[in-house]
Amino acid sequence: MKRFHVHVVVPKLDDSVRFYSSMFGAQPTVLKDDYAKWMLEDPRVNFAISARGGETGVNHLGFQVDSDEELSALRQQVIAGSVAVEDQPAAQCCYASSNKYWTQDPAGVPWETYHTLGGIPMFGADSHQSPTSEASGACCAPVASIPAVIEKKVGSCG
Structure with a gap:
């Protein structure tokens, strides 16, 4: 079953944790010095925030x-629509190991689809990035490697 994912870059993690904990009526499922995540059931969403640089606001969906x-x-469904993807197997980021792929919508919004395999002790211990990927202050995200699809840097992950 799919869970919608939203990742937002915030300027001050503590302030945002207080705000979103109040909004969601729950404390984060994962809380680190630079990252927090809520795994909500109603609505079914994985909502993550990080304070690791980058432009404040929605980072990716x-x-x-x-x-x-x-x-x-899901990957085959996207490819069937003639949309390019960049695979990222065994990615190590956001305190998790995941198999994933990235794509980008026509407006330039990065989309990540992934299956979490387990936890890791670091935010961005990714040693499996493709040669076209870059950490850019966070981890795991591809850079302009999908012609006409991914045209800007993505600086975060699930």
Whole structure:
């Protein structure tokens, strides 16, 4: 089952954790010095914030899935629509190891679809980035490697 994912870059993590905890009526599921995540069931969303540089605001959107089979099915659905993707297997970012792919909508909004495999102790320990990827103050995101699709840098992850 898919879970909608939103990642927002914030200027002050503590202030934003207080705000979103109040908004969601729940404390973060994951809380680090530079990152927080809420895994909400109503609505079913993975809402993450980070204070690791980058432009304040929505960083990227996406879907978190429960299996690699579901990830593959969504990837094929996107490709069937003649949309380019950049695969990122075994990505190590945002305190998690995940299989994922990235794409970008026509307005330039980056989309990440991923299956989380487990936790890791660092925000961006990614050693599996493709040669066309760049950390850019965070982790795991591709850079202008998909012609006419991904045209700007993405600086964060799930």
